[in-house]
Amino acid sequence: xxLQLEQTEVKRExxxxxxxxxFLLFFFLLCGIVSAQTIDSLTQFKKKILESVExxxxxxxxxxxxxxxxxxxxxxxxxxxxxxxxxxVRMPLNxxxxxxxxxxxxxxxxxxxxxxxPFNQSGASTNGDEEETPRGNGSSFGSxxxxxWVASTGASAKDVLTTVNIGYQKASDNRDQYWGVNVGGSIxxxxxxxNFGVSFAQLWNEKNTELSLKxxxxxxxxxxxxxxxxxxYELFQETFLYNPDSYFLGVSITDDQGNSVAGYLPENFxxxxxxxxxxxxxxxxxxxxxxxxxxxxxxxxxxxxxGLLSNPLQRVYFQDRENFYIGNFRSIxxxxxxxxxxxxxxxxxxxxxxSQRLKIPVGxxxxxxxxxxxxxxxxxxxxxxxWGIQSKTLQFELPIRFNLSWKFTPIYRYYDQTxxxxxxxxxxxxxxxxxxxxxxxxxxxxxxxxxASLSYRSVLSQLKIVDFGLKSAQLRAQHYTRSDxxxxxxxxxxxxxxxxx
Numbered sequence: 012x013x014l015q016l017e018q019t020e021v022k023r024e025x026x027x028x029x030x031x032x033x034f035l036l037f038f039f040l041l042c043g044i045v046s047a048q049t050i051d052s053l054t055q056f057k058k059k060i061l062e063s064v065e066x067x068x069x070x071x072x073x074x075x076x077x078x079x080x081x082x083x084x085x086x087x088x089x090x091x092x093x094x095x096x097x098x099x100v101r102m103p104l105n106x107x108x109x110x111x112x113x114x115x116x117x118x119x120x121x122x123x124x125x126x127x128x129p130f131n132q133s134g135a136s137t138n139g140d141e142e143e144t145p146r147g148n149g150s151s152f153g154s155x156x157x158x159x160w161v162a163s164t165g166a167s168a169k170d171v172l173t174t175v176n177i178g179y180q181k182a183s184d185n186r187d188q189y190w191g192v193n194v195g196g197s198i199x200x201x202x203x204x205x206n207f208g209v210s211f212a213q214l215w216n217e218k219n220t221e222l223s224l225k226x227x228x229x230x231x232x233x234x235x236x237x238x239x240x241x242x243x244y245e246l247f248q249e250t251f252l253y254n255p256d257s258y259f260l261g262v263s264i265t266d267d268q269g270n271s272v273a274g275y276l277p278e279n280f281x282x283x284x285x286x287x288x289x290x291x292x293x294x295x296x297x298x299x300x301x302x303x304x305x306x307x308x309x310x311x312x313x314x315x316x317x318g319l320l321s322n323p324l325q326r327v328y329f330q331d332r333e334n335f336y337i338g339n340f341r342s343i344x345x346x347x348x349x350x351x352x353x354x355x356x357x358x359x360x361x362x363x364x365x366s367q368r369l370k371i372p373v374g375x376x377x378x379x380x381x382x383x384x385x386x387x388x389x390x391x392x393x394x395x396x397x398w399g400i401q402s403k404t405l406q407f408e409l410p411i412r413f414n415l416s417w418k419f420t421p422i423y424r425y426y427d428q429t430x431x432x433x434x435x436x437x438x439x440x441x442x443x444x445x446x447x448x449x450x451x452x453x454x455x456x457x458x459x460x461x462x463a464s465l466s467y468r469s470v471l472s473q474l475k476i477v478d479f480g481l482k483s484a485q486l487r488a489q490h491y492t493r494s495d496x497x498x499x500x501x502x503x504x505x506x507x508x509x510x511x512x
Contacts, residue, residue: 059106060182064510066479067099069115075491075499077451080123080159082238084326084358085437085449086347087126087159089497093119108181111193117172122161125168127324128239129157129355130337155262156338157355160348172199180210187214201324204231208292219300229290233283235323240357241280249276262337264357269340274333279360279442288318304380314370326358327447328438347437356438362448364433370396374404384412394428400453402428418466422489423459430455451495462489479508 077089097115104110162168176195182188189212196205208227214220237245239258247254252273254260266272291314298308328334336343338354345351374392381387388408395401406424413419431453433446440447464487474481484506491499 057106057184059103060186061101061103061109062509063103063512065101065482066508066510067097067101067113068506068508069095069097069099069503070505071095071501071503073499073501075497077493077495077497079449079451079454079495079497080126081322081325081362081448081450081452082123082126083129083159084328084356085435085451088122088162088349090122090162091119093117107184108179111176111178111180113174113176115174117174118169119172120169122168124170124324125163126157126159126355127163127236129159129161129163130155130239156353158338158342158352159346159355161352170200172197176206187218188212201234201236202231203234204229206230221296221298223294223296223298225292225294225296227290227292227294229288229292231288231290231318233286233288233319233323235283235286235319237323237361238326238358240275241277241361244277244280245282265336265340265343267334267336267343269343272335275335275357277357277359279329280358283319283323285366286319288316288320290317291315298376306378307375308377309373309375311373312371314368314372316368316370318366320366320368321362321364321448322450323361325362325448325450327360327362327440327449328356329359329440329442330438331441331443332359334438359442360447362450363446364448365398365446368396368398370394386410398453399430399432400428402426415470416468418468420464420466421461422463423461425457425459427457428455451497454495456494458491458493460489460491462487464488475511476508478511480511482507482509 071094073091073093073095075089075091078087079085080087080089095115095117097113099111099113102110102112157163174195174197176193178191178193180189180191189210191210192208193210194205194207197203206227206229208225210223210225212221212223243251243257243259247257251257252259252264252275263271264273264275293313294310295312296308296310298306300306335357336354337357340354342351342354346354346356372392372394374390377389379387386409388410390404390406392404393402394404404424404426406422408420408422410418410420431448433444433448434451434453434455435447435449436454437449440449464485466483466485468483469481484504486502486504488502489500491497491501
């Protein structure tokens with residue numbers, strides 16, 4: 012699959028070329044704003060909304076386990092690890108304006124996504140290279156085998172997501188109004204995204220009431236990576252089982268009983284004619300100080316998505332079609348358990364979902380000041396979309412302050428959702444359906460998440476690195492369990508430094 016990887020790199024360069032003009036335009040606009048603000052700051056003096064340059068250094072580690080991998084049709088190993096370091100810099104341009112820039116990477120390894128080509132675990136690519144689909148006689152690479160429970164070694168086994176965001180915020184002289192603009196982008200091996208947005212906040216009633224508005228646009232593009240067997244069918248169509256250039260030439264394919272067959276033909280699969288995904292998000296929020304001890308907020312969002320909303324790498328199997336396998340047919344009876352290490356079910360198609368989606372979440376927050384050492388924070392949200400999903404979220408935090416420097420916060424979150432209209436477990440969909448998915452993120456489930464954070468605030472910023480003093484630090488750990496068996500753990504740290512002036 013070297014050709015496909017080379018095409019991926021070409022598309023990455025094309026995406027970068029598309030994004031560059033937007034960042035250059037945004038940069039020049041900021042230069043003009045900075046110049047104007049600098050001239051204005053010479054004519055008057057007032058307290059800055061940000062006194063000095065601040066630098067946040069963030070790091071998180073995430074690990075999950077599960078048994079419903081979407082890449083292998085709703086069954087299989089979901090083990091995943093992710094490291095995500097991020098640096099955020101906030102810089103005052105003058106008394107009224109702040110420039111924010113953050114750069115982050117998210118590096119993951121995934122047993123699930125590695126099985127885009129499950130046959131790389133042995134046999135199909137024994138030299139360990141990153142070519143996803145060897146060309147020519149498949150049997151020349153040994154007897155290919157794979158399993159949804161065993162991670163492959165293909166190019167999709169790991170990836171790095173890189174993100175860059177730049178934001179500008181300005182406040183009015185009396186600090187009753189704030190407006191901002193932002194632009195950003197991200198890229199990974201099969202997906203790229205460009206986003207930009209605007210925000211506005213109005214305070215009144217002696218700053219006890221705040222109305223906020225925000226709009227965000229995401230212009231995204233897939234570089235579709237599809238499962239190996241469907242990729243071969245896309246290249247050679249009905250001749251892919253015996254074409255001299257096909258990976259499947261000479262590869263033994265069996266039915267449920269282990270009989271050799273040659274009838275595998277994923278006729279439902281068709282190539283993608285559109286690879287773009289656009290999202291438009293609008294947010295409205297209202298917060299109010301209700302009493303000296305009580306603060307509340309309500310909010311509503313409207314999200315509209317258009318384009319390729321399904322994931323091209325996620326398989327689907329039809330119960331009204333014959334099953335076909337590659338590997339050790341003796342393991343077929345144990346196919347849906349970890350005991351299966353050497354047989355793989357060939358896909359009937361990939362996930363197909365509507366090209367439009369409307370999401371409407373509404374919710375609120377209520378914080379109550381119990382004492383100088385204790386605050387209760389609560390959060391609730393209701394969500395609905397036109398794919399049939401409805402969900403409810405409840406979250407509670409109880410910050411406990413020991414002194415001016417240390418704070419401990421227990422955290423609990425409950426979530427519950429109904430299934431999307433198009434969801435079905437492994438091998439339950441019908442080939443006559445227009446839309447289908449076996450992604451358990453779209454299934455009916457409930458979840459619990461609990462954890463805690465420990466925060467430190469340095470009153471005098473005495474700990475210094477070069478000219479930066481430590482302002483605050485936080486360690487947070489949370490454990491997540493879902494009713495479908497998925498569980499995860501995340502630990503994150505943050506350090507905020509301020510430039511001494």
